[in-house]
Amino acid sequence: MFLTDRKKSKELNFYEVLERRTALGEGERKMLKILRQGFEGEQSYDRLWDEVGHDHLLIFRDIWMKVENATLQIDALIVHGDRLIVNEIKNYSGMYQYADGSWSVNSFQISEDPVAQVSRTAGKLIRLKYGGGHGHPFEVDRKVAFVNPNFNLTTDTEESKNHIITRPMLKYYMRDVARRSSGADASALSDTIRSCIIEDPMALPEVDAARIRTGLYCGRCGSFKLILDRYRSHCTSCGHQETIEYQTVQSIIDFATLFSEENLSKKGxxxxxxxxxxxxxxxxxxxKYCTLVRKGKHSTYTIDTLNFGDLLKMKGYNSKYEKGERILLD
Ligand SMILES: [Zn+2]
Structure with a gap:
């Protein structure tokens, strides 16, 4: 079973909001593409688990951990018995070579080395048994899971092959892992993992507010060309209608995502x-949707989640209510 949700990262959310509200620079566009591909790869990895079945396994997805002084990010961490398995998920496509410790794609060398990356993560995880007096002896296994069917790898290193699973083998691998069941030890070890989980610590880039297009936009096509009546917006590009409440909440999230260091206030x-x-x-x-932290002329707020859907659900947005009289009175 999955113990944690997989959601878009803070960074991916950031670039998606940025894309809606400004023309991205070349570097930003590349970054967004990489982050999107990565997320899609992680989702297809999860789907494979769903197909194979994971009821008897404990799987943490997309977690950040602090182990001693090291901070680590793990795409998937499987706990079974006294063993941990780290899966680093990669959505590469194309012709790759891995030789003499370096990776290249179509003969161009790339700086990223996923095998070294997953080994570093596993090396840090093993310290769990020494840190904090947890005292559960365990082993850490590691694999890079290449989820894209269009990924081709040529490699001459036996050692690295042991840590690589390509798409055609992925389901066999998962089935093999799923056959080993989680016993009592697994829950103790997963409690230890849980106690080390931290919030995503990634610092986001600063945004120049002058670049940002202000206003409400259509949630379906992204157009800013809207006609507003008292409680609804009508998109002149695609005809979609949304409530002002819905769109304002989206804007609140946009602000909090783009300017996470600034106070969230009425002015913003x-x-x-x-x-x-x-x-x-x-x-x-x-x-309604945020938490008041400082009351007064310049009240400031915090927001519980930057995930739009989660926030609406958490705070009881009701699409029937939006046609209600209370909004009309406003
Ligand atoms: Zn539209």
Whole structure:
């Protein structure tokens, strides 16, 4: 069973919001592409697990951990018995060569070495048994899982082959892992893992506010060309309709994602919505969807999650309510 959800990373969310609200530079475009491909690869890895079945396994997905002084990010960590398996997921496609400790694609050398990466992670994890007096003896196994069917690898290193699983073998590998069941030891070890999980510590780039296009946009096609009535927006590009509440919450998330170091306030939301939403409404939505931390003329808020869907659910957004009288009164 999956013990943690896999969601878009903070970084991927950041570049997606940036893309909606500005023209990306070349480096940003590349970054977004890499992050999207990575996330798609992780999702197809998860789907394979669902096909194979993972009821008797404990699988952490997409976690950040602090082990002694080391910070590590793990795409998938499988706990069974007294053994941990680290899976580093890669969505590479193309003709790759791995020889003499270096990787190249179509004869161009690349700086990333996934085998070294997964080995470093495993090396840090093994310290768990010495740190903090946990005292569970365990082994750490490691594999790089190449999920893309269009990935071709030529390698002459036996050692590295042991740590690489390509797409055609992935289901066999998963079935083999799934055959080994998780006993009592597994829950003790997974408790230890859980106690080391931290929030995603990645620092996001700073954004120049002058680059950001303000205003509300269509949640379906992304167009900013909307006609607003009192409680709904109508997209002139695709005809889609959304509530002002829905779109304002999206804008609140956009602001908090792009300017995570800044205070979340009415002023910021007024700015990013292009002053298209009344202050009274902004205040009401901030109070409903965010947590007030400093009250006063310049009230500031925090937001529990930057995941739009999660936030709407958590705070009880109801699409029937949006046609209700309370919004019309506003
Ligand atoms: Zn639209």
């Amino acid at each position: 939301v007024r700015w990013i919505t292009g002053a298209e939403v009344s202050d009274r409404r902004i205040e009401r939505y901030l109070n």
